[in-house]
Amino acid sequence: MSINLSHFKEMLLLRKAELEKILFNIQNEIKDINSIETKDEADLAASNMDSGRNFQIYMKQKKELDEINEALKKIEEGTYGICEMCDEPINEERLRIKPYAKYCIICKEIMEKEQKNK
Numbered sequence: 001m002s003i004n005l006s007h008f009k010e011m012l013l014l015r016k017a018e019l020e021k022i023l024f025n026i027q028n029e030i031k032d033i034n035s036i037e038t039k040d041e042a043d044l045a046a047s048n049m050d051s052g053r054n055f056q057i058y059m060k061q062k063k064e065l066d067e068i069n070e071a072l073k074k075i076e077e078g079t080y081g082i083c084e085m086c087d088e089p090i091n092e093e094r095l096r097i098k099p100y101a102k103y104c105i106i107c108k109e110i111m112e113k114e115q116k117n118k
């Protein structure tokens with residue numbers, strides 16, 4: 001079974017453009033964006049509630065953008081859609097919901113269980 005790569009690539013690029021727009025807007029809202037990497041979340045939240053909230057949204061979207069970029073790289077390298085844990089192909093239905101998924105559903109569930117037990 002081979003998945004329709006160009007379809008997923010298109011999905012990823014669309015989402016990437018959307019995220020870059022959101023991140024750009026948040027950057028405009030947060031003053032001092034350059035110091036964002038050095039401050040920790042608690043500091044920011046305490047000093048300014050609004051930037052704290054924006055910062056959390058920013059980091060969440062940024063993380064998604066990073067994952068999308070990684071997925072796009074995998075498309076170029078020909079490893080897209082392969083689970084990073086077990087090397088099995090990730091279910092296409094799962095990729096439709098989350099095109100930048102790194103793990104198959106089985107590995108993801110294992111990881112989530114492990115995280116809960118920590």
Ligand SMILES: [Zn+2]
Binds near residue numbers: 085
């Ligand atoms: Zn897996």
